[in-house]
Amino acid sequence: MLNVFRIVVATSLVCLSAGTVAASFDCSKPSTRAERDICTDETLSELDTHLATYFKKVISSSSQDDAAKLRQSQRQWLTEIRNRCQDKECIKLAYESRLDQLRLSGVKDDDYNWEDDCRSPQMPSGGADCAQYVASKKREAVENELRRAYEKVVSALPNTQELADEKQLPQKVAFVDFFKSWDRFRKDYCQIYGELTGGAQVWKSANAAECEVDSAAAQTRLLTTLLKCIDSKEICMFPSQFGYGF
CATH class of the missing domain: 1.20.1270 (Substrate Binding Domain Of Dnak; Chain:A; Domain 2)
Incomplete structure (x- = not known):
């Protein structure tokens, strides 16, 4: 009986590690297609965690009125932009765009370096x-x-x-x-x-x-x-x- 229990637990852990990755929300209960895609894609999951962490930092650096407006705009972004995405590329672009918007607050994003964008195909020279x-x-x-x-x-x-x-x-x-x-x-x-x-x-x-x-x-x-x-x-x-x- 103990061996059977160990096999079940081990199998569950393998399936979990292969099928889901960490995110800012509960991946055991994804509520939209976008959330399901995020939970099964490492890049999207990292973007989601990055946005959640940076959003909290911007909120904590804002006045009460500005924080309320930011929360409202975040809810609007979730429902009208991210959750309407039908593929992973759309989700990725939605997160990158939202992060760019929040960076305009002037609050430092510790996980982002503008110079990295200069290594993209659009600006290969870095000059x-x-x-x-x-x-x-x-x-x-x-x-x-x-x-x-x-x-x-x-x-x-x-x-x-x-x-x-x-x-x-x-x-x-x-x-x-x-x-x-x-x-x-x-x-x-x-x-x-x-x-x-x-x-x-x-x-x-x-x-x-x-x-x-x-x-x-x-x-x-x-x-x-x-x-x-x-x-x-x-x-x-x-x-x-x-x-x-x-």
Whole structure:
């Protein structure tokens, strides 16, 4: 009887390892065709786990309102895109597209490297086209992070000059105008920087994008520091303590 039990258990384990792989949901109870395909395909299972892990990281880095919108968009993606797929290639493309969308949040995806895409058949050289592609992807992510920091500062700044003077902060409308001017200057500066670096146009574009990435990242750090000062109820000494520019 014991030997029979061992045979049954061993057979079950072999079947399980051959037929299913790990996923972010219960593969013993797949509810859609897409889930069944994911549970029997290692590549799709890895994509599913990757998305689930990264989605949680993005949610934890988002405000309450943004997190609610993200959860809603994730549910919509599951029902209207992934679950409508009729083959594994469709599922793979759906996951890759969703991951790209989430990366625009600016939250670092530890399991992804943009440079890897440059080794694809579309960009075999890994040269200028690759550099431009990576720089543009970084710019999208960093500028989304900058936008969120900017919106938080704007919402925290005083509406009246009296309150602004009390903490030596700019009035909200003045800061908005100031930031728009800085952003125009940044883009003009980086465009000129790209042109001066020489080389083919694709290299100029890549260098200009890298310049925008660096300046946006620096500005995000300054805005984050400014926001902490505003929240601390201390005198922030704006703008001398939080200088802007390059």
